[in-house]
Amino acid sequence: MATFFDTLIATIALGSLYALVALGYTLVYGVLKFINFAHSDIFVLGAWTSFTSAVAVTTLLDTQGVPPWWVGALVLMLAVLVCATTGYLIERLAYRPLRKAPRLNVLITAIGVSLLLQNVGQLPGYPVVRDNVPPAAATADASAPAAQGQTLATLPFGPTPRSMPQLLPNAVLNDSAVASGTITAGSGRGQVRLDQPIEILPDRQYALVVTRTVDGEPRTTTFRLVGIEGGRIEAGTDIGTQPRRDPIDFENATYRLVLSPVVALRLIDVLIVVSSIALMIVLQYVVFHTRLGSAMRALSFNTETAALMGINVNRVISITFVMGTALAAAAAFLYTQKYTSLSQPASAVWVLLGLKAFVAAVVGGIGNVRGAVLGGFLIAGLELFGSTYSEVLITAAGGSSGIGTALRDIYVFGLLILVLLVRPAGILGTVTREKV
């Protein structure tokens, strides 16, 4: 049952991200009637801009651990700004000249733009942030040899996969504290000695939240307890922790022993869901209750008639692009906070992610805003439940592990084919009949 709820929470979080990206696809498809293949690369741009600016800001502030909350907001703003500008430029320079061209040409151009963004993104890049030196100095003489320390971030982003710094507290919301006190070091690496006896329940996960003072500032780290069995542990017994640290680090640090919940509800998941829903409500309002929204819907219905009614077609299309890319940037920021290891910009991982979001838009009914949200959750659910449970079933049946996880793409594309065969316009889409 724990697996079920874990998967459910992951589904809701991933589903909101898919939905945000799918909204970008669906908005563009609604007004321009073509698949914007470069949208997944805008997502990548958002993720890597978040990474670069986060590294720059945290290095500049020299923050240890989790930085103040406004850093996250600033990074999000930067990502949205960069992506929206890029989206506007792409539309202006690559797609607008092709407004009257066959749809296939626009599709190919989109593939070209996608290739361009991917490959510019993974150029070797100039270092913009280095360890040990203030970043301003590092940018000034970027050509100097790398004796100043390790390169933390480059522009463009380079071919190395990187790890996103943590901007939001990685807290579990529903854990319960069991004990607290002061650590009296330990006898070996990765071992701590607590100052009071504790009662350990069998088959449950415990975490040790240690707060210690480094250079006069408190620093909090969470450790997993390893090698403990159920029952009473006397004060003064050594307990193993993961990751391992030197016992000196723990000397006189305060600790909080928490019982991890069976189903962990993480702050980041809640944030993702809440902010995604907020963005979707804003979008719903804009599309259905403002003049701009009516213009967009009119354009989607019939471009020429909309132009005759006095709608500035180019402007509305530009705004739609900017909205779609901004949503992708927001989704990308949230994504980097949940899945902190970033693949290199041209990695197939990103393209697949974008494709799945596109599948979500198609399954829900492309051009339909509510359909994109529905499709996002549907695809995420199918992917995560399908892979988790087929993994469980296959390993139980004696199959090798990893097969179930590998099947997730098959499920997604299988659903796409199935839905399109039963309802060719998607679940919420309306069928348009061609008249001669």
Add this chain to the structure above:
Amino acid sequence: MKNLAQNIADVPRSVAFRPATILVPWLACLAVALGVHHYLPMIVDEYWVNVFRRMGVFVMAAVSLNVVNGFAGQFSMGHAGFMAIGAYVAAGFSYYGSLYFRGEANVDDFMIQGTLLMLVGIVAGAFAAAGAGYLVGLPSLRLRGDYLAIVTLGFGEIIRVTLELTGKQVYDAKAFQDAPLSTLATLPFNGSTGFERVLPYANLFWVWLFVGVVCVVAYRIKNSSAGRAFLSIREDEIAARSMGIDLTKYKVRAFVLAAFLGGVAGAIYAHTGVNPSPTDAGFQRSFDIIIFVVLGGLGSLSGTAIAATLLTGLSEVLRGPESIVNSPAGVWSLAGIALALAVGSALLKAVGNRGWRVLAVASVAPVLLVCFAYLAQWLATAWGVKLSDYRMILYALLLILVMLLRPNGLLGVREVWELFGPEKPARRPGAVGPGKEPAP
């Protein structure tokens, strides 16, 4: 007697038995393949021989995709999947065949048998790919345009993941000979690592022979009644249906034919000294092939073939432009090609053939290439900028620019030989339209 067949069956002249028309293209294929096989290794080194083998594979892939994308107008984005099916089936035949019959496949003393196995594998791979094409084509009929594109893309991905889940490869000949069928039942294609140790039986001769065969078959399809049906479906489905064309039948036929020829391309690819791996079935490879087709011109076989050749060559040149500049043979042969084309252009102009413009444009290309190579070398030495780092960026920019400036690709729907022929009479002032007599 000459018109016997025509008289008996009342067959129109165009489809009557004409040995010259039927045989000549195949003989030409054979001659080209032999010529390439014999003379190319004299001009270029081992590396470029391999480039030419890969080039041939891409030409086949692009021409086969043109059957469904260009002729029938059904936008398929999963072509790499069909190619991968052909590749895996053919590689399975030649690898496990060598293992079964020989124990250990050694190229030198197993060459003839291995090549035979490869040919059987090519046929089997092509039929397997065609079967997959039938499976994809059948449900896809209800979909149009972008939807069809995304479904075929999904099929390609499904093929990729399925290949990643295949079992471990068997290297031990004894174990395989003991239980060949039960081993093959586990699909021993080595999962995500890719099928290893497939011997490179497809030398320049086989590659270019099959390039010729695929091109001739595709051209015959284009000029058959089925090909005309494809073209009419591409132009307007509703109009085609009202002319009595069975949409379902011809769309599936286009899919199956394209998959069959794609399977041949994949089967050859597996034998060019690469390890066929699941990534070969991925959408990125499909995109590459689509780019060839679109840049060459949807519906133009020769344009597609030229685009595939040029782009494969160009990406190699971008990989190391210095290699051209540093070898005098490279510069001189390119200069020779440019000169030959220019002379040809002048000759055509003298005899009043309108093809001189094409040759004139083509003769500039080698010159530009050499200039570009010098530019790259200068950038590398003077500025320390390695242009090969920017290879894919230039490629992407080229794609976007062609779409913006020449939306129909290199040749549009025309074939390259349609650009040659007697000069059209100059229009007299006051003429209403082509071929119309001016009003008295």
